[in-house]
Amino acid sequence: MDEQRAILETYFPIASLITSIVGPKCEVVIHDIFNPEQSVIYLTNGHISGRKVGDGATDLVLKLLKGNLNQDQPFIANYIAEGPNGQKFRSSTYFIRNHKGELIGLMCINIDITQMKIAEEWIQHLLYGDSSVTPQVKEDPPEEKQVTEYLQGNVEDLLRHMIKTVLGKLDVTKDRLTSHEKQELVKALNNQGVFLLKGGVSEVARSLGISEPTVYRYLQKLK
Template identity: 65%
Template sequence: MNDNRQFLEKFFPIASFIAAIIGPKCEVVVHDVSDPERSIIFIENGHISGRKVGDASTDLVLKLLKAEAYREEQFIANYKASGKMGQSFRSSTFFIKNDDNELVGLMCLNIDITHMEAAAEWIQHILQGGSPLPPASIEAPQEDKQSKEYLQGNADDLLTHMIASVISKINIPVDRLSSQEKIELVRELNEQGVFLLKGGVSQVAAALAISEPTVYRYLQKLK
């Protein structure tokens, strides 16, 4: 057992405590950042997102690690996340640091607010005097649809999601992209933390229709 794991195990009872207080709609996860592909080492109420111990980091976790946001903040709170089954979450992340102030783990809370959002929209619609439409037919405001995190447990699926999200921002078929445009995509994928996962280079190469050595060459240019 490594030192990180021993240190992080102290937070397992706290995670259970929080989950017990907030209830079964609150998922609490402890991540070991030293192993992004299998970072989840403890989870309560994992049935909410479908994740389990041994699953990977999220896209937001990878981005935080790449940007080293933890150096300036102790936590980030109340951001929007989404699940692979279409759920909406209100999420928060606490940065777990060791005695040398180095990041070793994360404690993440993900509260399933899917039904609460539908109920809130229903109540607001009635208060405004509109016809009582069923909640499913009420469109959420655009800003509420923006998700900062995708709760996906499988590392390969996470990579696929992250790469597709970046490529979808452009309206040009991959086979018509210039070398410079592909470099810019690699830059953004790097900033998102895609290459912190072992399969990142191979999946990016396949998605951009280039070789793995070309991906490494582009990364070298970005340094």
């Protein structure tokens, strides 16, 4: 067993402890970040998100690998994640490092708050009804500063989700995109870590209506 795997395995009992304390609505996942297509090496209560050992990385893991999130902090806490069936999670991620301080893995804690959100809406309705008097809600921070995650272990589904999210911000359909706009989309998808996954190039090519060599040519221009 190599040193990296040994370090990651020391967190397995901690993951089980957290689940035992928080309860059945809590999933804890250990990711090996150097194997994005099979990054999940341990998890508890995987039925919550539908994942299992051997499943792939999430979009958050890919963003970390691309350096798009601050890795100097010890953890990121209390962000919202979404499951494949629309579940809502309150999530936190602890950065696991080796003895040199290098990031080697993640311990992700996901608490299913789907039913709590429904209860919250019901309570708000009971308190304020349909009147014009509504509670003051704290505004969310700008979108680019929010941490979000899509809890999906299936690589193909994750790719489609990430590509759909980026394309969903466009005002035009893919058949009306200019060559420059397609290059910018490839750049944006690259920054999201889409091309770290096997099949990323072919899925992007299909989604943009271009050939795989064209995607590779766009990527080459980014270097």
